Amino acid sequence: MTEFVQNLIDGLGNGSTYALLAVGVSMLFGVMHLVNFAHGELLTIGAYVIYGMRSNDISWWATIPVAILSAVMLSVLIELVAFRRVRTASAFTLLLTSFAIEILSHAAWRIGVSSTPRRFEAPNIAFKVVEVGPFNIEIWDVVSIAVAVACFVATAVMLRTTMFGLSIRAASEDFDAARLMGVKANRVISGAFAFAGLLAGIAGAIWLVRRGQADPRMGAEPLLKAVIAAIIGGLGSLPGAVVGGLSLGIAEVYFRSWLPSDLQGLTDSFVFVVIAILFVVRPQGLFNVASAERV
Amino acid sequence: MTSPGTGSGTDVAAGPDAGRARASGASRSQLRSVALPSLLANWALLGVLFAFGALYATGGSSARDLLISDLLINLVLVIGFHIFIGNTGVLSFGHLGIASVAAYTMALLAVPSDRKLVLIPKAPWGIPEIELSPLVASLIGVGVGVVVAVLLGLVAARTSGLAATMITLAFLAIVRQVAENRKDLTGGAQNLSSVPRLEGWSWPVFGALLAITIAVFFRSSKIGRLAVATREDELAAGAMGIEVFTPRLIAFVVGGGVVALGGILRVQSLGSIGPSQFSFEFTILILAMLVVGGMRTVTGAIIGTVFITVGKEITRFLGDGPDFLGFTWPKVDGLPDLFLAGSLLAVLLTRPTGLLGEFDLGRWISTRVRTSASAPAVVAGPDDHAPVVPVPRAPQATRDELVTNGLGVVFGGFTAVDNVSITVAPGRIHGLIGPNGAGKTTFVNLLTGQVEPTAGSVHIGDRLLSGAPYKRARDGVARTFQNLRVFPSLSVRENVAVADLIAHDHRSHRTGVSVDELLTLSGLSHMADRVASTLDYGNQRRLEIARAAALRPDFLLLDEPTSGMSSSESLEMVDHVRRVATAIGAGVLVIDHDLGFITNICEHITVLDQGTVLAEGTAEEVQRDQRVIDAYLGSGHA
Numbered sequence: 001m002t003e004f005v006q007n008l009i010d011g012l013g014n015g016s017t018y019a020l021l022a023v024g025v026s027m028l029f030g031v032m033h034l035v036n037f038a039h040g041e042l043l044t045i046g047a048y049v050i051y052g053m054r055s056n057d058i059s060w061w062a063t064i065p066v067a068i069l070s071a072v073m074l075s076v077l078i079e080l081v082a083f084r085r086v087r088t089a090s091a092f093t094l095l096l097t098s099f100a101i102e103i104l105s106h107a108a109w110r111i112g113v114s115s116t117p118r119r120f121e122a123p124n125i126a127f128k129v130v131e132v133g134p135f136n137i138e139i140w141d142v143v144s145i146a147v148a149v150a151c152f153v154a155t156a157v158m159l160r161t162t163m164f165g166l167s168i169r170a171a172s173e174d175f176d177a178a179r180l181m182g183v184k185a186n187r188v189i190s191g192a193f194a195f196a197g198l199l200a201g202i203a204g205a206i207w208l209v210r211r212g213q214a215d216p217r218m219g220a221e222p223l224l225k226a227v228i229a230a231i232i233g234g235l236g237s238l239p240g241a242v243v244g245g246l247s248l249g250i251a252e253v254y255f256r257s258w259l260p261s262d263l264q265g266l267t268d269s270f271v272f273v274v275i276a277i278l279f280v281v282r283p284q285g286l287f288n289v290a291s292a293e294r295v
Numbered sequence: 296m297t298s299p300g301t302g303s304g305t306d307v308a309a310g311p312d313a314g315r316a317r318a319s320g321a322s323r324s325q326l327r328s329v330a331l332p333s334l335l336a337n338w339a340l341l342g343v344l345f346a347f348g349a350l351y352a353t354g355g356s357s358a359r360d361l362l363i364s365d366l367l368i369n370l371v372l373v374i375g376f377h378i379f380i381g382n383t384g385v386l387s388f389g390h391l392g393i394a395s396v397a398a399y400t401m402a403l404l405a406v407p408s409d410r411k412l413v414l415i416p417k418a419p420w421g422i423p424e425i426e427l428s429p430l431v432a433s434l435i436g437v438g439v440g441v442v443v444a445v446l447l448g449l450v451a452a453r454t455s456g457l458a459a460t461m462i463t464l465a466f467l468a469i470v471r472q473v474a475e476n477r478k479d480l481t482g483g484a485q486n487l488s489s490v491p492r493l494e495g496w497s498w499p500v501f502g503a504l505l506a507i508t509i510a511v512f513f514r515s516s517k518i519g520r521l522a523v524a525t526r527e528d529e530l531a532a533g534a535m536g537i538e539v540f541t542p543r544l545i546a547f548v549v550g551g552g553v554v555a556l557g558g559i560l561r562v563q564s565l566g567s568i569g570p571s572q573f574s575f576e577f578t579i580l581i582l583a584m585l586v587v588g589g590m591r592t593v594t595g596a597i598i599g600t601v602f603i604t605v606g607k608e609i610t611r612f613l614g615d616g617p618d619f620l621g622f623t624w625p626k627v628d629g630l631p632d633l634f635l636a637g638s639l640l641a642v643l644l645t646r647p648t649g650l651l652g653e654f655d656l657g658r659w660i661s662t663r664v665r666t667s668a669s670a671p672a673v674v675a676g677p678d679d680h681a682p683v684v685p686v687p688r689a690p691q692a693t694r695d696e697l698v699t700n701g702l703g704v705v706f707g708g709f710t711a712v713d714n715v716s717i718t719v720a721p722g723r724i725h726g727l728i729g730p731n732g733a734g735k736t737t738f739v740n741l742l743t744g745q746v747e748p749t750a751g752s753v754h755i756g757d758r759l760l761s762g763a764p765y766k767r768a769r770d771g772v773a774r775t776f777q778n779l780r781v782f783p784s785l786s787v788r789e790n791v792a793v794a795d796l797i798a799h800d801h802r803s804h805r806t807g808v809s810v811d812e813l814l815t816l817s818g819l820s821h822m823a824d825r826v827a828s829t830l831d832y833g834n835q836r837r838l839e840i841a842r843a844a845a846l847r848p849d850f851l852l853l854d855e856p857t858s859g860m861s862s863s864e865s866l867e868m869v870d871h872v873r874r875v876a877t878a879i880g881a882g883v884l885v886i887d888h889d890l891g892f893i894t895n896i897c898e899h900i901t902v903l904d905q906g907t908v909l910a911e912g913t914a915e916e917v918q919r920d921q922r923v924i925d926a927y928l929g930s931g932h933a
Contacts, residue, residue, distance in 0.1 A: 104636035110629030272465035
C-alpha cells in the first residue's frame with residue numbers, strides 16, 4: 001500500500017509535466033489539425049535561457065519568468081514564420097514542417113552553443129524530501145502537481161469565460177463556421193500558440209529545475225510523451241490531454257517498479273502497441289474532432 | 296493525342312466486344328507510351344549524374360567512393376518511400392523499420408558462423424550455426440521485409456492519413472527498442488559487425504536501376520494509377536468506384552520491398568548493423584531527399600537525393616574548418632543538419648510539392664514529342680465541331696429504374712431527409728429541385744453512400760445498392776460534386792482514364808464510350824494533356840461529367856452542374872448533359888435550385904422541400920403547383 005501511494009505521487013509529479021505539454025499539443029491540433037513536433041523545442045530554449053542566466057548568477061526568481069517568456073515568444077514566432085504559411089496545406093505538409101523546425105532547432109543550438117550539454121546547478125528545493133508518516137515526499141513533486149493543477153483550472157476558466165477561450169473552442173469545433181461568426185483566424189491561432197507556449201514554458205521550468213542541464217536534443221523525448229498523452233486522451237480534447245498525461249506518468253512509474261528488468265527497456269514499445277491497437281479499433285474515438293468532409 | 300489503337304471513330308454501336316477490345320487496347324498502349332520513356336529518361340538521368348559522381352570520386356580519397364555508393368543506396372530508400380508516399384499522399388515513418396528488419400535478417404544469416412558464436416552465442420533458432428551466401432541471405436531479407444510490410448500495411452492502410460502516420464512512427468520506435476533489448480539476437484546497442492562487404496559500385500548501381508524500374512512500372516500500372524487517384528481526392532475516388540484500401544496496401548508493400556532492398560545494401564556497404572542505423576533521424580534525411588526534390592515523380596526523387604547529398608557534402612566540408620578561398624573557415628558542428636532542415640523547411644513553406652512538383656523527365660519528353668508531332672491537327676479548333684460527332688444511343692442502355700424507397704436520414708435530432716421515394720426512369724433526365732437547405736445534396740449522398748441512411752433503401756431494378764460509395768459506383772451510379780472534385784494534379788485525359796479503368800473491370804457488361812471520344816464529346820480533347828486544376832471552371836465541370844460518364848453508369852447523378860455559371864453557360868450545359876447522357880445510354884438525376892435550368896432539361900421533376908417530397912410531375916405540372924410556388928417565392932404570393 002505504501003509503495004502504491006508512493007508510486008502514485010511520483011507518477012503524478014512526472015505526469016503533470018506531460019499533461020501541461022499535452023494540453024498545448026491538443027489545443028494546436030484542435031485549431032489547426034497540426035501535431036506539433038516542434039513543441040518540445042520550447043523546453044530547449046527555456047533550458048538555454050536558464051543556463052545563460054544562472055551562469056551569470058541571476059536569481060532563480062528572475063530566471064524562471066524569463067525562461068517561460070522565451071517559450072511563449074518562440075512559440076508565437078514559429079507560427080508566424082512557418083505554420084502561418086502552410087495553414088491550409090495538407091496534414092502531411094504540416095507534420096513534416098513541424099519536424100523540419102525541430103531539426104532546425106537542434107542544429108541551431110549545436111552551432112550556436114555546442115553539442116555537449118551545458119550544466120547549471122539545481123536549487124536546493126529541487127531534491128528536498130520530507131517524511132510525512134510512512135511516505136517520502138519530494139517537495140518538488142508537490143510543487144509540480146500544485147502548479148499543474150493551477151494551470152488546468154486557469155485554462156478551464158479561460159476557455160469558459162473569456163472571448164479568446166470562446167474563439168478557441170469555436171475554432172476547434174468548426175474553423176470555417178467560427179470565421180463566419182467573426183473569429184479572426186490569425187488572432188485565434190496566434191493566441192493558441194502563445195497559450196500553448198505558456199503551458200510548455202511552465203512545464204519546462206518545473207522539469208528543468210531538477211534536470212540541471214541544457215542540450216540540443218533534449219526537447220524530443222518529453223514531447224513524444226506529450227504527443228502520446230494527447231493521443232490517448234483524444235487529440236483536440238483538452239480534458240483528455242490532462243487525463244492522458246497523468247495516466248501516462250503513472251503508468252510509467254508502475255511499469256518501472258513491476259516489469260521484470262529484462263522487459264523494462266520495452267516499456268515504450270508496450271505503450272506504442274496499445275496506441276496502435278487503439279488507432280485501429282477506434283480511429284474516430286481517438287480524434288475527438290469531427291473529421292467528416294463536406295461533400 | 297492519337298495513340299495507336301484508339302481511333303476516334305464513332306462505332307459506338309459496334310457491339311460490346313468491340314468496345315471492350317478497344318478499351319483494353321487503349322489502356323495498354325497508353326501504359327507503354329508512358330512507362331517506357333519515363334524509364335529510359337530516368338535511367339539516363341541517373342547515368343549522367345553517376346558519371347559526374349564517378350569523376351568526382353576518382354580524384355579523391357576512398358571516402359568519396361563511399362559517398363557515391365551511399366548516394367546510390369539512399370536513392371533506393373528514397374524511391375521506396377516515393378512508391379508509397381508519392382503515390383498515396385500518406386506520410387509513413389515506418390518504412391525504415393521494415394528496412395531494419397530486412398537488414399537484420401540478412402546480417403544474421405550472412406555473418407560468418409565463427410563470428411556469431413563470439414558475438415551472439417545465445418541467439419535462438421540455431422542462428423549462430425547458419426552461414427548463407429550474401430546473395431541468398433539478401434533475398435531472404437527482402438522476403439522477410441515484404442512480409443513485415445504486409446502486416447504493417449494491413450494496419451496502416453486501414454486507417455486514415457494521420458493515424459497511419461502515427462502507427463508507422465510507433466512501428467519505427469518499436470523496431471529500434473526491440474533491437475536494443477533483444478541482446479541475445481542482435482547484440483544490442485553494440486553493432487553486429489563482420490557483415491560481408493560489398494565490393495565496388497555494381498550492386499548499388501543495380502539496386503538503384505531496379506528501384507527506378509519498379510517505381511516507374513508501379514506508377515503506370517493499374518494499381519498505381521488507382522492509388523494516385525485516392526491521393527488526389529479520396530472522396531471523389533470512392534465515388535468513381537475506387538476502393539482505397541487495396542491500392543494503398545499494395546503501394547505500401549511494394550515500397551516496403553524496395554526499402555528492404557535499400558536497407559540490405561546499406562548494411563553491406565557499412566559492414567555492420569546496429570539499432571541506431573535506421574533511426575528516426577535517418578528517416579528524416581530520406582524524407583527530406585524525397586520532399587525537396589518532389590515526392591510525386593522518380594525524377595524528383597533522384598534530383599532530391601543528389602541535391603541533399605551534394606549540399607550535405609559541401610556543408611560538411613565547410614564545417615570542418617578548411618582552408619578555402621584564401622582564409623581558414625571556423626569549425627562549425629552541425630552545419631549539414633542545418634542545411635538539411637533549412638532546405639526541407641524552405642521547400643515545404645514555398646513549394647510543398649517539391650522543387651520539381653509533378654515534373655517527370657520521361658513524361659515531359661514524350662508530351663513534347665507528341666504535341667509537336669500532332670500540332671497542326673490541334674489547331675483545327677476547339678469545341679464548335681463537337682456536336683457534329685454523331686453519337687448514337689448505346690444499344691444496351693439499362694432497362695432498369697433507379698428507385699429509392701422511403702429514404703431518410705436523421706443527424707442528431709435533425710431530420711435532413713425524410714421518407715423520400717422517387718423513381719428515375721432508365722435513359723431519362725430526371726430533375727430534383729428545391730430551395731437551399733431542402734436536403735438535395737444530402738439525398739444524393741444517401742443514394743451514393745457518402746452518408747449512411749437511417750431509413751429506406753436504393754435499388755436499380757432488383758439490385759439493392761448498399762455499402763461503401765465505391766461499391767455503389769461499381770453497381771451503376773456515378774456522381775459529380777457540387778463543389779467540383781476533379782483529380783487536380785492529374786491530366787485531363789488521366790482523370791477520365793482512371794474511371795475507364797474501373798469501368799473496364801466492373802462495368803464491362805455495358806458498352807462504353809472510349810476516353811478519347813468522351814474528351815471530344817466534352818470539348819476537352821485539345822487540352823487532354825493539361826493538368827486538370829489549370830482548367831477554367833466550366834471545363835472542370837465538363838471534365839467531372841466526362842469522368843463520371845467514363846464509369847459507364849446506369850445513372851448519372853449531377854449535383855448542381857450549373858452552380859456558379861451564367862445563364863448562357865447553363866444553356867450550353869443543358870445541351871452537354873443531354874449529349875453525354877445519350878452517348879452512354881444512362882439515366883440522369885440532375886440536382887439544382889435553378890427552376891429555369893431544370894425545366895429546360897428534365898422530362899420529369901421532383902420538388903424537395905425541408906427534406907420531403909413537395910411535388911412531382913412534368914415541368915408544366917410542377918411549375919403550376921401552388922405549393923411549389925409558395926416554397927420558392929414565399930407563401931404571400933398568389
